Structures are given as C-alpha cells and as structure tokens.
Amino acid sequence: MIQIKDLHKSYHMGSNSLHVLKGINFEVKEGELVSIMGSSGSGKSTLLNILGMLDEADTGQYILDGFPIKNLNEKVAAKYRNEFLGFIFQSFNLINYKSALDNVALPLYYQNIKRKERIEKAEHYLEKVGLAQWSHHLPSELSGGQKQRVAIARALASDPKVLLADEPTGALDTKTSYEVMELIQGINDEGKTILVVTHENDIANMTKRIVNLKDGVIIDDSTVEQVRASQYV
Amino acid sequence: MFDIERWQEIFETLRKNKLRTFLTGLSVASGIFILVILLGFSKGIENGVTSQFQQDATNMITVWTGRTTKEYKGLNPGRYVQLKNDNFDMISQKYEDYIEYETSLYSIWGGTISYKGESGNYRIRGVMPDHQFIENADISVGRFVNQSDYNENKKVAVIGNKLKTDLFKDEDPIDKNISVFGMNFKVIGVFYDPGGEREENQAYIPISTAQKVFNAGDNIRNMLFTVKMSDNFDDAVALSQSISKGIEDQIKQIHTVAPDDTSAVRVYNTLENAKQIYSLIGIINAVFWFIGVFTLVAGIVGVGNIMLIIVKERTKEIGIRKALGALPMSIVGMILQEAVFVTMFAGLFGLIFGLASLEIFGPMVETFTDFIKYPQVDFNTALTSVFLLVFAGAIAGFIPAYRAAKIKPIIALRDE
Numbered sequence: 001m002i003q004i005k006d007l008h009k010s011y012h013m014g015s016n017s018l019h020v021l022k023g024i025n026f027e028v029k030e031g032e033l034v035s036i037m038g039s040s041g042s043g044k045s046t047l048l049n050i051l052g053m054l055d056e057a058d059t060g061q062y063i064l065d066g067f068p069i070k071n072l073n074e075k076v077a078a079k080y081r082n083e084f085l086g087f088i089f090q091s092f093n094l095i096n097y098k099s100a101l102d103n104v105a106l107p108l109y110y111q112n113i114k115r116k117e118r119i120e121k122a123e124h125y126l127e128k129v130g131l132a133q134w135s136h137h138l139p140s141e142l143s144g145g146q147k148q149r150v151a152i153a154r155a156l157a158s159d160p161k162v163l164l165a166d167e168p169t170g171a172l173d174t175k176t177s178y179e180v181m182e183l184i185q186g187i188n189d190e191g192k193t194i195l196v197v198t199h200e201n202d203i204a205n206m207t208k209r210i211v212n213l214k215d216g217v218i219i220d221d222s223t224v225e226q227v228r229a230s231q232y233v
Numbered sequence: 234m235f236d237i238e239r240w241q242e243i244f245e246t247l248r249k250n251k252l253r254t255f256l257t258g259l260s261v262a263s264g265i266f267i268l269v270i271l272l273g274f275s276k277g278i279e280n281g282v283t284s285q286f287q288q289d290a291t292n293m294i295t296v297w298t299g300r301t302t303k304e305y306k307g308l309n310p311g312r313y314v315q316l317k318n319d320n321f322d323m324i325s326q327k328y329e330d331y332i333e334y335e336t337s338l339y340s341i342w343g344g345t346i347s348y349k350g351e352s353g354n355y356r357i358r359g360v361m362p363d364h365q366f367i368e369n370a371d372i373s374v375g376r377f378v379n380q381s382d383y384n385e386n387k388k389v390a391v392i393g394n395k396l397k398t399d400l401f402k403d404e405d406p407i408d409k410n411i412s413v414f415g416m417n418f419k420v421i422g423v424f425y426d427p428g429g430e431r432e433e434n435q436a437y438i439p440i441s442t443a444q445k446v447f448n449a450g451d452n453i454r455n456m457l458f459t460v461k462m463s464d465n466f467d468d469a470v471a472l473s474q475s476i477s478k479g480i481e482d483q484i485k486q487i488h489t490v491a492p493d494d495t496s497a498v499r500v501y502n503t504l505e506n507a508k509q510i511y512s513l514i515g516i517i518n519a520v521f522w523f524i525g526v527f528t529l530v531a532g533i534v535g536v537g538n539i540m541l542i543i544v545k546e547r548t549k550e551i552g553i554r555k556a557l558g559a560l561p562m563s564i565v566g567m568i569l570q571e572a573v574f575v576t577m578f579a580g581l582f583g584l585i586f587g588l589a590s591l592e593i594f595g596p597m598v599e600t601f602t603d604f605i606k607y608p609q610v611d612f613n614t615a616l617t618s619v620f621l622l623v624f625a626g627a628i629a630g631f632i633p634a635y636r637a638a639k640i641k642p643i644i645a646l647r648d649e
Contacts, residue, residue, distance in 0.1 A: 107557040110558040115241060158558070
C-alpha cells in the first residue's frame with residue numbers, strides 16, 4: 001500500500017538547516033496497523049505529514065497504492081488527499097461552527113456528492129463511532145473523546161485507502177484513549193490500513209507493528225503482539 | 234458560480250457566523266447609507282440655492298443714471314444725464330440677438346392711490362410687458378401689462394398683493410377703477426413677488442401711460458435687460474459683461490459723459506454676483522464629494538480589514554478543508570463568493586435604506602429651510618459606489634484568501 005525509499009527532509013530556518021528525515025525506507029501492506037514511535041524531534045510527525053501529502057519530501061520515493069507521489073500539482077494533491085487519505089489529528093481539527101454531522105459530511109462535499117447522500121453517509125459513519133444521537137451538536141458541546149470520534153468518522157467518510165493518525169490520543173485521558181484505540185482497532189479489523197504516530201508505549205502496543213524513529217532514521221521495525229484495547233474499557 | 238451546493242455551503246457558513254456576517258454587512262451598509270445621504274443633501278443644497286437665486290433672473294443688466302462729476306469736452310460737471318426712449322430703442326436694437334427680455338422704466342416713488350374710502354402712498358412704476366418676466370412677478374389673478382396696453386397708453390394697473398389687501402380688503406379688484414393722482418386706472422391683475430411685502434407694495438402701469446400722465450415726455454429712469462443664458466456659465470458671464478460695457482460706453486457717448494465718470498451712468502450686471510453663488514455651490518459640492526469619497530475609502534478600508542480578519546480567523550479552517558481534499562481555488566472562490574454576497578446584499582440594503590430616508594426625511598428638512606430642495610441622489614452614482622465597494626472588498630479579500638489557500642495545510646493546521 002505504502003512504499004517509501006530513501007526519504008529525506010530538511011527544514012530551513014534562516015541560515016540554519018535542520019535535517020529531520022535522513023533516509024527513511026519502509027513499506028506498509030494493506031490492512032496493517034502500524035505505529036510510528038519516537039521522542040519529540042525524531043521526525044515522526046514530519047514523516048506522517050509527508051505520507052499525508054500535507055508536506056513534501058526533498059528527495060526520495062513515495063508510492064501510495066501504486067501512485068507515485070512526487071511534484072503533484074495542487075489539484076491532484078487535493079484529489080489524492082480526498083480519495084486516498086483520512087486524517088485524525090491530536091487537536092481534532094473539527095470546524096467549530098459546523099455540527100458533528102456536517103463535519104463528517106465535509107470530505108464528501110469535496111467529492112461533489114449531493115447533499116442528501118452526504119448526510120446519509122455521514123449519519124452512517126457517526127453511528128459507526130457511536131455518536132448518532134450527537135449528530136446535531138457543535139464540537140464545543142462534545143467531550144474530547146467524542147470530538148475524536150467525530151474526527152474518526154470524518155476520516156472514514158470518504159472511504160480512504162489509508163488512515164493517518166497523528167497522536168490521536170495525545171489530548172485525551174487514559175480511559176478515553178483506550179476507547180478511541182478500541183475504535184481504531186475495530187476499523188483495522190475491517191481491513192483498513194492505519195498509521196498511528198504516538199510516543200506512548202501502551203498505545204503503540206495496541207497496534208500490530210511498531211516503527212521506532214530516532215534522529216531521522218528508523219532504528220527498529222518489528223511486529224508486536226497486539227494488545228486489545230477492549231480489555232481495558 | 235451558480236452551484237447550488239456551493240451556495241448551500243455559503244449560506245450555512247453565514248448562518249453559523251451571524252455576528253461576523255452582521256458586522257461586515259453593517260460596515261458596508263452604513264458606508265453606502267452615509268454616502269447616499271451626503272450626496273443627496275449636497276444635491277439638495279445645490280437645488281435649494283440655485284432655486285433661491287433663480288427667483289430673480291440671474292442674468293439681469295440694470296442701467297441707471299445720475300449727475301456727471303467730471304468735466305468732459307467743455308461741459309461742466311453736475312449735469313443730469315436723462316435717459317430717453319430713443320436710447321432704449323437704440324440699445325434694444327443693437328443687442329437684439331442677445332437680449333431675452335427688456336423694459337424701460339419710469340417710476341414715481343410716492344403716488345397716492347385710492348379706492349372708495351381707502352387710500353395710501355404707493356410706488357408706481359411704468360413698465361413694459363417684459364417686466365413680468367424680469368421681476369419674476371407671480372400673477373395671482375388677472376394679467377400683467379400687455380403689448381396693447383403699452384401701445385395704446387391704456388390706463389390700466391397691476392397691483393401688488395399688499396396694495397390690494399390695503400385698498401380692497403376681500404373685494405375682487407379686477408376691473409375696478411382705482412384713482413391715481415385723481416385719474417382713474419382699471420385694475421387688470423394682482424401679483425405676488427418672492428421678494429415679499431415691500432415688492433408687493435406697488436402698482437405697475439404701462440410706461441407709455443406713465444410718461445403721459447406724469448408729464449415725462451419721452452424720459453425714462455432706468456432700463457432693464459436680461460441676457461439669454463448660454464450653457465457654459467463662464468461664457469454667460471463674459472457675454473453679460475461685454476454687453477454691459479457696450480451699453481455703458483454707448484450711453485456715455487450719446488450724453489457726452491467722460492468715459493471714467495462712474496456716477497453719471499451706471500450699468501450693473503447681476504451675473505457677477507451669481508458667479509460667486511455658483512462657485513459657492515461648486516465648493517459645497519466639492520466638499521460633499523470629498524467627504525463622500527473618503528467615506529467610501531474608509532468603507533473600502535473597513536471591508537478590506539474585515540476580510541483580512543475573516544481570512545486570518547479561517548486559516549485553520551482552510552487547512553482542515555485542504556487536508557480533506559479542497560482545491561485551493563475552491564477555497565478562495567468560497568471566501569470571495571461569500572464576501573461578495575454579503576457586501577453586495579448589505580450595499581444594496583444601505584442604498585435602498587438611504588434612498589428611502591431621503592425620500593421620507595427630505596420633504597421634512599425642506600420645510601425647515603429654503604436652502605435645501607429635492608435632496609436626491611443620482612441612482613447610477615449610488616449604484617456605482619456599491620459596486621466599487623463590493624469590488625474593493627473582493628480584491629481586499631482575494632489577496633489574503635489566495636495567500637492562505639497557498640499555505641501548506643500542515644502550517645495552516647498548526648495555526649492556533
């Protein structure tokens with residue numbers, strides 16, 4: 001599903017140049033649930049942003065489901081983001097003046113789906129994350145866990161090939177974190193490829209494979225025995 | 234542009250952001266409203282002042298004479314320069330092409346006029362039929378002196394409203410005989426004058442009759458001419474001045490008066506005064522336009538500012554939308570469409586509100602002062618201002634929106 005070869009990325013701040021990713025090679029197959037770990041500054045978020053086409057690598061190869069991601073114009077990048085990827089952010093990034101339902105329906109708007117169908121689909125995904133009765137509430141009226149569920153529903157709405165989660169539990173307490181992870185595991189069980197960036201070991205252990213980043217290189221990449229979150233909930 | 238889904242999205246955004254929508258709309262609407270009111274009143278003042286000064290014909294040349302003060306060609310100073318019918322006829326013929334109305338006058342300052350038991354001292358003026366138009370006298374009943382009255386030296390009189398109330402009270406004066414110095418004159422009309430009671434305290438009779446009954450021979454006291462207005466005001470002033478000068482020179486020549494003797498022959502030209510008034514109107518207009526233009530500029534800056542803030546406030550939203558697959562141009566388009574819609578709607582609202590206010594309050598203001606009349610605004614000017622404001626708002630919104638849409642979503646998302 002995802003193939004990455006010799007990926008480099010530097011940030012330039014004035015005269016200083018910060019080499020964040022120093023040649024990343026890895027592959028993700030369909031249906032995998034991978035966590036990317038590392039201390040802050042290890043380059044894990046940068047990697048995820050490149051995978052999510054929110055940022056661009058300086059050199060190296062990135063192939064997503066057979067499509068080379070390189071020098072895309074804005075139009076194609078937008079299309080790929082919309083059709084291939086679903087994002088889950090640490091700070092949820094919901095649009096605060098839109099109801100939960102409208103937030104979930106937004107990616108579908110950019111697929112030019114008619115309003116009626118958008119609403120139907122959005123309702124389906126909200127039900128999937130267990131928030132059907134909260135569909136008309138604004139994000140400000142929801143708890144952190146609920147907001148992240150709405151974000152997950154939104155990420156799923158466009159039926160993407162890959163879900164990218166950047167510290168999805170970073171703003172949540174432990175109990176809520178496990179609930180969210182349970183949901184993510186459930187989605188993975190249905191066959192969705194998911195990448196999770198985290199720095200928490202317990203969260204990483206709930207995935208099937210842990211990629212460890214340090215100073216811009218992968219120092220460890222191993223499959224793990226998955227801990228089911230349901231036993232903590 | 235006409236995408237129903239896009240409009241739904243925009244209306245929803247506007248509905249969910251009522252305060253922002255309201256503030257944007259208010260600044261635009263109030264800007265246009267103030268502009269309309271300003272332009273309306275500037276027009277009103279122009280109309281009012283113009284009509285005030287139109288009441289007495291503005292292009293009038295008056296000729297009167299006095300005693301010479303300078304010795305000239307062996308003639309002693311102190312001679313009285315007596316204007317004659319001939320002088321009038323000569324000038325009248327010479328400037329026939331330029332003169333609109335003309336009259337010679339022979340007036341008696343205090344003439345006893347009586348009717349039945351009532352009598353009083355009134356000014357009696359012998360005039361030609363054109364005098365009606367020169368003086369802007371309003372005939373309320375009957376008619377003014379006409380050509381046949383003049384030709385046949387008829388003993389007829391047109392009396393002022395004041396004189397009529399003094400002598401006739403409520404009685405109908407038409408065709409009644411009044412006695413002037415013991416001679417019977419038939420009243421043929423009553424006039425009002427915008428100049429008020431002082432002007433209405435007199436009677437007009439044909440000058441030919443006046444010369445006869447007052448034993449004046451062919452003497453006249455003054456001459457009045459109005460010059461046809463040309464479209465260009467400066468041309469009109471120049472023409473009026475050259476005619477005045479011509480008349481003055483000619484009369485001085487006929488009566489052998491020194492060319493620099495200013496008190497013997499005087500020719501007065503009202504257009505010079507009017508020129509000052511018109512330039513005053515011009516200044517008032519310019520001031521209002523100046524204020525108006527800066528109101529508009531302030532409005533544009535205000536709208537631009539709001540746009541900047543809106544885009545800044547929505548940077549994160551733009552990042553989210555981009556992450557969800559929005560095209561940069563669709564984001565710019567959405568923000569612009571929204572901005573144009575709000576400013577256009579508010580602008581037209583302000584326009585209609587302003588026009589309605591002028592329509593409603595204009596007549597009220599007119600009753601307070603004569604110097605404001607028909608405060609109206611040129612609809613096209615107002616509409617142009619609205620479009621200008623909308624256009625400026627769109628430009629002011631476009632630049633930051635475009636820039637925001639160009640930012641990488643990751644940076645926009647980081648924006649808190």
